[in-house]
């Protein structure tokens with residue numbers, strides 16, 4: 721199986737048809753949810769994000785910043 725484009729040690733279980741990237745569960749999110757995506761109707765990532773199965777990119781960014789801040793304050 722192809723690997724996540726950011727994590728070569730993880731399987732890329734989600735495939736973004738627009739960007740052509742395979743992503744692991746942590747990385748999977750629609751990178752341009754407000755821009756028209758010709759694959760949107762067939763995009764598994766977009767669908768799962770809407771259903772609440774995946775965290776949106778915006779939420780992921782917030783979480784990453786919070787983790788980062790925690791590290792600094794420790």
Ligand SMILES: [Zn+2]
Nearest residue numbers: 724727744747
């Ligand atoms: Zn990943």
